[in-house]
Amino acid sequence: MRLTCPHCGARDRREFTYHGPASLLDRPAPDAGEAAWNAYLHLRDNPEGESRELWYHEPCRAWAVITRDTRTHAVHGSAAP
Amino acid sequence: MGYSGFRVFWEGLTGNRGWRPVWREPEPKARYKVLVIGGGGHGLSTAYYLARNHGITDVAVLEKGWLGSGNIGRNTTIVRANYFLPGNSEFYSHSLKLWEGLEGELGYNVMHSQRGLINLFHSDGQRDAFVRRGNAMAAQGDDAVLLDREGVRGLLPYLDFEQARFPIHGGLLHPRGGTARHDAVAWGYARAADARGVDLIQNCGVTGIRVENGRVRGVETTRGPIEAESVAIVVAGRTSQVAAMAGLRVPIESHVLQAFVTEGLKPVIDHVVSFGMGHFYISQSDKGGLVFGGDLDFHPSYAQRGNLPMAEHVMEAAMTLMPVIGRAKVVRSWGGIMDMSPDGSPVIDRTDVEGLFLNCGWNYGGFKAVPASGWALAHLIATGAPHESAARFRLDRFRTGRGLMDEEGTGAQHHLH
Numbered sequence A: 001m002r003l004t005c006p007h008c009g010a011r012d013r014r015e016f017t018y019h020g021p022a023s024l025l026d027r028p029a030p031d032a033g034e035a036a037w038n039a040y041l042h043l044r045d046n047p048e049g050e051s052r053e054l055w056y057h058e059p060c061r062a063w064a065v066i067t068r069d070t071r072t073h074a075v076h077g078s079a080a081p
Numbered sequence B: 001m002g003y004s005g006f007r008v009f010w011e012g013l014t015g016n017r018g019w020r021p022v023w024r025e026p027e028p029k030a031r032y033k034v035l036v037i038g039g040g041g042h043g044l045s046t047a048y049y050l051a052r053n054h055g056i057t058d059v060a061v062l063e064k065g066w067l068g069s070g071n072i073g074r075n076t077t078i079v080r081a082n083y084f085l086p087g088n089s090e091f092y093s094h095s096l097k098l099w100e101g102l103e104g105e106l107g108y109n110v111m112h113s114q115r116g117l118i119n120l121f122h123s124d125g126q127r128d129a130f131v132r133r134g135n136a137m138a139a140q141g142d143d144a145v146l147l148d149r150e151g152v153r154g155l156l157p158y159l160d161f162e163q164a165r166f167p168i169h170g171g172l173l174h175p176r177g178g179t180a181r182h183d184a185v186a187w188g189y190a191r192a193a194d195a196r197g198v199d200l201i202q203n204c205g206v207t208g209i210r211v212e213n214g215r216v217r218g219v220e221t222t223r224g225p226i227e228a229e230s231v232a233i234v235v236a237g238r239t240s241q242v243a244a245m246a247g248l249r250v251p252i253e254s255h256v257l258q259a260f261v262t263e264g265l266k267p268v269i270d271h272v273v274s275f276g277m278g279h280f281y282i283s284q285s286d287k288g289g290l291v292f293g294g295d296l297d298f299h300p301s302y303a304q305r306g307n308l309p310m311a312e313h314v315m316e317a318a319m320t321l322m323p324v325i326g327r328a329k330v331v332r333s334w335g336g337i338m339d340m341s342p343d344g345s346p347v348i349d350r351t352d353v354e355g356l357f358l359n360c361g362w363n364y365g366g367f368k369a370v371p372a373s374g375w376a377l378a379h380l381i382a383t384g385a386p387h388e389s390a391a392r393f394r395l396d397r398f399r400t401g402r403g404l405m406d407e408e409g410t411g412a413q414h415h416l417h
Ligand SMILES: Cc1cc2nc3c(=O)[nH]c(=O)nc-3n(C[C@H](O)[C@H](O)[C@H](O)COP(=O)(O)OP(=O)(O)OC[C@H]3O[C@@H](n4cnc5c(N)ncnc54)[C@H](O)[C@@H]3O)c2cc1C
Pocket: B037, B038, B039, B040, B041, B042, B043, B062, B063, B064, B065, B066, B067, B068, B069, B070, B071, B072, B073, B074, B075, B076, B077, B078, B079, B204, B205, B206, B207, B234, B235, B236, B237, B238, B242, B257, B258, B259, B293, B334, B335, B336, B337, B338, B362, B363, B364, B365, B366, B367, B368, B369
């Protein structure tokens, strides 16, 4: 599997670390309450098909939002967060 | 239909014409008391114990493929009770006791083989952690024996004890740990559930869950709608999709886990060996293949196949631990879709929808759990109260932060497991 870094282009999967869904970028306010924090930390859409995910590209130390198909492992897009 | 040595002998002499299908293939009825979605190990054992322990036989198992087509037929078959934390500890202990009586109970040979499981350690700190785990296992009433380096060498002489990175200091032996034949577990439960009147409906994918006024009413399937009083979601890696049919969002990420098997060899590995530092474990099947695996691929996937990096990592770990394996040829590899929970421990609980139950979060360890999971879920459905062995497997522990069971001690968040 190759993934695309928005800065370095298509690279081997070994250079990347998966962190979670791209929704992790939308951090709730500190006082948003238990339900919002539970949804943010634990609950997942876990899509079968197109998935927007947060990956870390170790060589250039940049985060990337990668759009991938979880059924085929095909990469459809990549952008800086 | 009973099985015996005599029967095999007789059928052999008479052209094997007497064997019959071991379960019925009924048309789904319009209505059942309980519907179990998912015909894997956990769904089948749930149906069996509903009938066996609670006399509830108006039950159907709805399976979108064929029985045993999911992870129950894809795992590396390790059965053990070496957990550490309260919650997991009593549950897996209960499960192992059920395993020990399973063949007699089901009248089916599941080839449960208590060949012993050895977890290797490579440093003083790791030894202390395993001493502590062994004490927890003993306190739970299970068995654990601390082996020093020579003790391990006596049992596993083929390991490379002198490797520079992870020299082997010893191991924790769990004598009652071992393996079983995975498909046979599915078939055994299926046959026994069918014999007690449970309908096993194959090629029946659930496409919708009907909820009215906060109560479950039944399901839509590829073979038409079916009504029910209670519905249990027991679909492992597909939990998010099926739960979403009832409007639920669950704390699950689906990840792929790979496994590998070599050509059949003469007996060489008599135990299950776990090399945690290399994320590698291995056993030898009764057919002779060396069955081994490692860690997740570490990204969400529904592809049921893995990637090269983890395959290479597993092979490297194998060569590090036991260079003798370099002479064997790998003949197959495959992947299964794991229902990963944030703390690495499972959920057997009610949901916010009345009559709708959830069994998920088995991570990479749900095969050994098959008997106790079905036992506990059947108890919950039948009595409305959690079974004591699974009382801590609550869905709300993530929201409240109370009762998290983070066995690895890495933190109760998805990306840490
Ligand atoms: C490579 C690998 C190695 C493993 N090794 C071990 C091990 O050594 N020891 C251990 O304890 N565990 C191990 N596991 C984990 C274990 O296999 C799983 O945790 C366990 O099998 C999951 O429960 P199950 O058997 O009910 O799942 P499954 O067999 O996956 O059952 C779920 C069923 O639900 C069905 N389904 C899904 N969606 C629908 C729908 N909409 N309608 C109807 N049916 C549906 C699926 O078709 C499937 O048959 C391993 C897993 C893998 C992949």
